[in-house]
Amino acid sequence: MTKLQLITSELIGHLERLSKDASEISWMTAFTMASGVRKVSPFLKEAASRGTTIKILTGDYLYVTQPEALRLLIEELPQAEIRIWQSGGASFHPKAYLFRGKRDNHTLIVGSSNLSRSALTTGVEWSLLAPSEADQGVFEEANDRYLELFYHEVTVPLNRETLAEYERLHKEANQSKPISTAWSEAEETELMLGPGESQEIAETAETYSAEPLTPRPAQEMALNALRATMEEEYDRAMVVLATGLGKTYLAAFFAANFRRVLFIAHREEILLQARNSFLRVHPGKTAGLFNAAEKKTDADFTFASVYTLGSRHNMEEFSPDDFDLIVVDEFHHAAAPTYERVLDYFKPKFLLGITATPDRMDNKDVYAICGGNVAISIHFLEAIERGWLAPFKYFGVYDDTDYDAIRWLGSRYDEEELLVAQLRDEFAEKIFMAWQEHKQTRTIVFCSSIKQAAFMNEYFTANGIRSAVLHGRTGKEDRRSATGRLETGRLEVIFTVDLFNEGVDIPKVDTLLFIRPTESLTIYTQQIGRGLRLADGKSHCVIIDFIGNYRNADVKLAVFDESGTYGEKRGRFTEPAVPAVCEFNLDLSVVNLLKEMAKKRAPRKDALVAAYFELKRELGRRPDYLEYHLQADADSRAVKQEFGSYFGMLAYAGELDDEELEVWETYRDWFIEVEKTGMNKSYKMVVLLYMLSRGLKHWTDPVTPEEVAPFFHRYLMEKEYRTRADLSDKTGQRLIEYDETRTADLIAKMPMTKWSGSDRTGTISFENRSFSIRVKNGSGLSSRVIHDWTRQIAVYRLHFYFEKKEA
Structure with a gap:
């Protein structure tokens, strides 16, 4: 057996040989330096030319990675997939090199x-080379x-x-804080440990009697x-x-219609x-x-x-048509690149995506993957009304932290600045007092870090409170022990970070405490679901x-609004309408804060713009x-409400x-007309789409109904x-023929x-x-911009129209 090698x-020679x-x-x-990229790019370019898949992950921690190095990677390795870990001030310090070879001859190098x-x-660097023969x-x-x-x-x-x-x-x-050549002992310890992984705990088995x-x-x-x-x-x-309604068992019941089934998830516990x-x-x-430890292909x-x-x-261990049914769990992840590659490869008779996240703005990116077909959607509010989930009593407590003073990093707050605001005894006391006032018996507390x-x-x-901390670095046995003690009442509180989101079931939890800024409505919805399961002796959940x-x-x-229209009226704040069996309570200071936000609506605008820039970064x-x-x-509907048009x-951004x-300012009324004209049917946009199809120079030429008719019928x-x-x-109906x-x-x-009558x-x-x-068709670039923007609005509105019809 081939042994480990120090x-x-x-190291460069080994990397070149293995490549x-x-x-x-x-x-x-x-960290990635230009000098390193220049050393490896010749043999990586050669590997890419042979069709080798190349992935490189580097980090922005302490901003040591050189911009020049990143630029070289783009220029020298256009075929490679390269990603940057945005640390937000938290440590990111791994060094690993993986090579998948032929005939299961793979190599892992880990070191400094x-x-x-x-x-x-x-x-002076040490690395350990581990061939797969030593341990596959x-x-x-x-x-x-x-x-x-x-x-x-x-x-x-x-x-x-x-x-x-x-x-x-x-x-x-x-400029503000030059890179230090020496770290403190505490910093060095954190650097070596690296960031904790986000892990979830699997749902416990559902309790069917016999x-x-x-x-x-x-x-x-759902089966119907x-x-x-x-x-x-x-x-x-x-x-x-909604969480608690048994989506995994639903998939199992549905699987009776198929011979072979592939169930895909992103967590080991969920698979088990x-x-x-x-x-x-x-x-x-x-x-x-079929995971890292076991690869059974014939079940x-x-x-x-x-x-x-x-x-x-690994994917090619299967034929594309091996499975009649593919089930993708937590389907809101399905637009991620890993899922996309898998779903592009396999050709099942049926693809079922299941998710517990009902908020449309978090699911719409997977609309195309499921063919626009949402078979059924049961919001947690509907489930509460039907008695399938526990009702809740919500208490919105005022947090006087000035978050405007904390640096925003595009998708989250700067971790160190946020900690300064959070780790205050007076803030801890306020949290404790609010919990004492409203709590019940078993609490999960969602923290930032x-x-x-x-x-x-x-x-x-x-x-004097029996409490514990659980997070991604907590061992599995410790996690199981802590959740078991919470379930039996030996613990009153668990403080957690990114742990109780997907696939968790502790039915007796009856109190949820949120002491972190809400950055993702998907995660917020999942976390609320942690407290809504029914259990003996549990009358409701306190939030x-x-x-x-x-x-x-x-x-x-908005997650408490089943209609999806919350916040659409500009300048006004109204409390969500929750089921009669639930309560919704907000501190007066919270009401005043939200009213002020509703008037300004800058946070809503900023959120829309931030989402735009985030997507622009993703697409390049x-x-x-x-x-x-x-x-x-x-939610793209908010774009029209806030800005008149995309x-x-x-322009605002x-x-x-x-x-x-200049095009926007000159033709603003036209673009807003196309955005806002009523659509009880798709017909207006279909006519406009036909006119646009005639090209840049002639799209505004007059048209007769007879000329549009063949395109109109064919499109529908x-x-x-x-x-x-x-x-x-x-x-x-008379137009089918x-x-x-x-x-x-x-x-x-x-x-x-x-x-023409409503314009x-x-x-x-x-x-x-x-x-x-x-x-008026402008000239040159202006003409192309007018045509292109009109087309974009028409395509968007048609897609949105049919999407709503099918939902």
Whole structure:
């Protein structure tokens, strides 16, 4: 057996040798220097030319990584996938080099060498080379952990946009606080330990009394919806079931219709729990794991880690048509690159996405993946009204922390500055008093960081409370022990960081305490679900939520609004309408704060703009309107409310050049008309789409209903969901079989006459069977911009219209 090998110098030679035979190269270094990139780029370029997959993850910790090095990576390795870990001040200090070779001949190198000339050649660095012959499982586990970090939510792809942003931050950081050559003992300890991983605890087995298992009411509703979906010949669908309604068992019951099933998730614990659930429903079937430790490929039910399956080498262990049904758990993750590669490879008879996150703004990026088909969505408020989940009593407590004074890093607050504000005895006392006033028996407290959780735990313990801290660095046995003690009442409180989000079930938890700024509405919704499960002796859940002037404070309450219209009325704050069995209480100071935010609405505008820039960083270019709707972590409806148009938002964000800005200011009324004209049917935008299809020079030329008719009919008939939405009623049924006269008459009566009659800009007219748009076509770039922006709005509105019809 090949043994481990210690490397104390000239690591570069080993990297070059291993790159020659690798099918996948995956590197991760805390710091990257231009000198190191110049050393490795020749043989990495050669590997890329052979079709080798190359991934490189580097970090921004202390802004040591050189912008020049990142620029070289973009220029020298355009085929490589490169991402930056945004540390937010927390330590990021790994150095690992993975090579997947032929015939299971893989190599892992872990040590002290960053990507610099000195570290790779003559510097004093130690590394351990571990060939897979020594331990195959170690390499596969390392590969899984690498992919978890590579596609972690705090990473961004390296492209021109993110490079420019890094250059600016690098310059600012090194002007205000030059990089120190010496770290304190505490800093050195943290550097060596590295960041904690976000981990979740799997749901405990659901309590069915006896065999045979039968679906619960919510699951039966979902199964009926899925049967209807299959009868309509859909081959994919998404099901949104609020936490506690048994989405995993739903998937197991649905699996009875299929021969072989692939269940994909991003957490090991979720896979194990899902396997147990499926076998309880189907005791005669076989089940196997496909993860770092085990790779069973012939079972009836295969439960796969997306990180293991995301490797091309592992994916090709299966044929694309091996599975009749693929189930993707926590489907709101499915737009991530790892999932996309897997879903692009496999060709199942049916794809089922399941998620417990009902907020549409967090699911819309996966709309295209499920073919626009949301089979059923049961919001937690509906589940409460039906008696399937516990009601809640919500208490919004005023947090007087000045979050405006804390630096915002694009997606979260600066960790060190936030800690200064949070680790105050007076703040801890206020939290403790609010908890004492409203608490019940078992509490989960959601914190921003490990340091905050430890600080609050010490404060509660000093006041005689039985409490504990759980986070990603806590061992599995300690986590199980703590959750078990909370369940039995031996613990009163657990302080946690990014642990109780997905796939957690402690039914007896009856109090939730939020002492962190809400940054993600998805995670906030998942965390609320932790307290809503039914349990013996539990009448309701208490939610204690500290609300300050942090970002998203004025929109977070949208998760309590099932209609999806919360916050649409500008300048006004209203409390969400919750079920009668629930209570919603806000401190007067909170009400005043939210009213003030509603008047200014700057936080809402800023959130929309921040989502735009986040997506721009991800794409490396300006996203178009539909891309923003589908992929940005924002509700695109708010764009129209706040800015009049998507392009109004770009003007507000400083994203338009001088000529584009002039186009916006000159043609603002036209763009807003296209954005806001009423659409009971899709017909107006279909007519506009036809006019735009005639090209840059002629799109504003007058058109007759007869000319539009063939395009109009073809557009509505080419997709079943369009036909179902707009040709299935009395108005449209006669158009199923194409007849030019009937189609032209409908076009004249519906979109053309109605649009010209409702237009207040004087732009639209319809006279003597001639439909006109009086928009002066500019010259050169202006003309192209007007045409392109009009097309973007029309495409977005059509997509949004049919999306709502299918939801």
